[in-house]
Amino acid sequence: MYFSIDAGVNSIIDLRVIPLMLVVLYSNWISASVTASLIIITRFIIGVNAQSYSNVIFILVSWAIFQYVSKRMKNRWICIFVMLGISALTNAFLSIWIPSTTSINISLLINYSIISILGGLIAVYILDYLIRSEELFLQHKNDAFTDPLTGLSNVRNFDRVFNEAKKRQLKSNENISIMILDIDRFKQVNDTYGHLEGDKVLSKFALILKSIQGPNEIVSRNGGEEFSILIHNCTLEEAKERAESVRKVIENSYFLINNDTKSIHISVSIGVTTYSDSTKEIDSLYEHADQALYAAKKSGGNRVYLYS
Known part of the structure; x- marks a missing residue:
């Protein structure tokens, strides 16, 4: 006008x-x-x-x-x-x-x-x-920050969230825990039922993780059958209890495949570490959790190991 x-x-x-x-x-x-x-x-x-x-x-x-x-x-x-x-x-x-x-x-x-x-x-x-x-x-x-198969955060978003957590820790001095989860013997699922059915298992696995996700947790798919949970303000003992509860939920869940005509069960191994209870260098958190995961799988799987 x-x-x-x-x-x-x-x-x-x-x-x-x-x-x-x-x-x-x-x-x-x-x-x-x-x-x-x-x-x-x-x-x-x-x-x-x-x-x-x-x-x-x-x-x-x-x-x-x-x-x-x-x-x-x-x-x-x-x-x-x-x-x-x-x-x-x-x-x-x-x-x-x-x-x-x-x-x-x-x-x-x-x-x-x-x-x-x-x-x-x-x-x-x-x-x-x-x-x-x-x-x-x-x-x-x-x-750019979402895994297309599961809808969870992808590894790029995990890195972004982890860097934000490190900055936040410098101000608040709170504990940060990481759990790395890996589905046991998942290759057998792919070899036996095919990769499409394996993707269904991964999607259901992700839905379970999202359904039990806590308010201070960020769940990500870091690649393949490997997932991670970043937890703010969580001690090592609390992270251990949380990991055990996640492991039991997965163990007691069933996964429908082949057009819902067959039900299978899977298990998960989890490696856990916490800054600064068990890991003294914050940049080593993921590496230490991965080492604990490797020990859990080497011991037979379906268990939680803490980094020591």
């Missing part, structure tokens, strides 16, 4: 109806009502005359048209064209009908109608493009 076109005696023309249409299309009736009210109030601030009252009629009629047509017509682009077309006709009618604007140039009204319709179509196209771009960006951002 600030860049309005002087179109005659006490008369200005702009494309204020396009933002109103966009709010109707992309938001709700409350936002559209607020937008219409702001446009009306701003027009009265510019000047109080017959045209400002004409603007009230124009905006209210356009708002009603937009609300009605947007709910009735299914084809999006035809709907937008009809909305803008009727709004342009309303503006032309009011411009001719209001006595002080009889001298307005008819060709200007025609040009305004064309520009209004084209401008509205372009505005919707640009806004749709921006929304799709934002959705794709958020999707790629999520995919």
